[in-house]
Amino acid sequence: MKTGVLCIHGFTGGPYELQPFVDFLKVNTDWKIVVPTLPGHGEILSLNKLSAENWMMAAEQTLRQLQKEVEQVYVIGFSMGGVIALYLANRYPICKLVLLSAAAKYIYPTQLLQDIREIAKEVMAGKLEDNQLYQLYRKKWKSTPVQAAFEFMRLVRIVEPYYGQITIPVCLVQGKKDGIVPYTTAQFLFNQMATEKKELIYSETGKHHICYSEDCKDWFNKALQFLKEKEEKG
Incomplete structure (x- = not known):
């Protein structure tokens, strides 16, 4: 059976x-893997006048293709992509979901403050330009219109009522040091879903960009095992 994987x-x-994670899957499977760039996203952000619907429809079109x-499709969604994955699972025949740092709730202030403190320490030490976290936040702060952030939050609200309708197998991966999505979000989603x-x-060490966590190889293997596992026959 030919398998496809949509990563969002x-x-x-x-x-x-x-x-x-995509590289890991390519080495360990023969699956067809597609990773679209949502409208306005990528290395250079251009998010003006884009809506939640633009992002959901783009993922939807890629899935349909x-x-x-x-013959069967798995969907892997990171952060907002995890929410879009849940949206797609309610509309299309998808076999399994893997949700990475899924942004069903957002901005975990305690960890974000800790990250900011680390940046502040490096400012004092004159190392700010070397701080990857600072570079990431600076780039996004400069390029993200406020309206786009509201559209992101609206997307979460659109999909939230349907969490309880998820009946297909789901694997959730969450970093406990996530500065964007509270790590308790994964348990919240786990409890909400009907599957x-x-x-x-x-x-334990993962921050928001979970695919770059120090222990990523551990969960890569677990997530792949979940995807490869044959569903138990009733």
């Missing part, structure tokens, strides 16, 4: 957010 990146991000080329086949994997 997060808000203000791009395919690079999922690249380490993929479904024409394969009986669900797994919850925590990364």
Whole structure:
């Protein structure tokens, strides 16, 4: 059976957010993997006048094309992409979901403050330009219109009423040091979803960009095992 995988990146991000996991899957499977860039996203952001519907429809169009080329589809969603994955699962025949740092709730202030403190320490030490976190936030702060952030939050509100309708197998992966999505979000989603086949994997050291966590190889293997596992016959 030919398998396709749709990978969906997060808000203000791009395919690079999922690249380490995508590379791992390419080495360990023969699946057809597609990683679209949502409208206005990628290395250079251009988010003016874009809506939640633009992002959902783009993912939807890619899914529909993929479904024409394969017999079964898995969807992997990171952050906002995890929410879009849930939206797609309610509308299309998808076999399994993997949700990475899914942004069903957002901005975890405690960890964000800790990250900002780390930036502040490096400012005092004159190392600010070397801080990857600072570079990431600076780039996004400059390029993200306020209206786009409201559209992201609106997307979450659009999809939230349907969490309880998810009946396909789901694997959730969440970093405990996530500065954007509270790590308790994964448990919240786990409890909300109706499916009986669900797994919850925590990364003790993982921050929001979970595909770049120090222990990513551990959960890469667990998530792949989940996807490869044959569904139990009733």
